[in-house]
Amino acid sequence: AFIYSPWSVVLVVVGLLALGGFIWLLRYRRGSRIAQFFLHIWDGMMSIRYMPHRGRFLLLTLLIWIGYFCYFYFALFAFEATRDLPLSVASIAFAMSSMSVIVPVQAGMGAWHAAVIITFTTFGMAVQPAKDFALIVHTAQTLWITLVGLIAIIALPIINRHYTRRRTAPAASVR
Incomplete structure (x- = not known):
């Protein structure tokens, strides 16, 4: 309600x-x-219409967003104040937090927190539990993304050690 x-x-x-x-x-x-x-x-x-393997691209994009939503949703169960929030409120908070990332600040700092806090308090949650959730979940997300990114930076040269870049001939100029 x-x-x-x-x-x-x-x-x-x-x-x-x-x-x-x-x-x-x-x-x-x-x-x-x-x-x-x-x-x-x-x-x-x-431009996605002209992309090779666009079906795979769209599927992987969808799976990334589903994973991101699940992370956000399951984090709700870790806090007493958010444990009983309905899926609709979680979806709105997720959508608002996702849109806040377009604000030009590093890693959504502040904007992400504000979006989550305002959304939760709009639906009747006290301010302090909303702040706690936003701070802890955003910090955990940022640390996780940083850790996985560092692992990828180390792993990609190892995985791609036999990769050779193919150069294509420059397109003929039209006169």
Whole structure:
């Protein structure tokens, strides 16, 4: 059940304003740098159509996001305050935290925490348990990603030691 909080009104209003601003920007200000930025992102996403092995790429992308969601969801069971949250609240908190990563700060520091804390408090959780969850889960995620990244940096040259790069001939210039 939805529990009213002042943050819920703020989130809905900000979301609607952002959506309206985004639509206005793309419709009436196509030449602006911001509109061009989003149009370039859209072009990049549409380039997947021409990608070799796009089915494998999309499957692996989906599996990564499922794993990321499961990590977030199972972490809820480690905390007394979040243990009984419904899947819907977990999904909203996950979506908000995922969107917060686009804020240009290193590793989502602060933005990720704020998204999770605001989402949880919107649904009636006390502030301190929401802060505890955000700090511990984000720290564990960051440490895990760092550890796996370091292992990959060490392992990839070993795994690819027999790999030789093939150079393709430059494309003929059109006159």
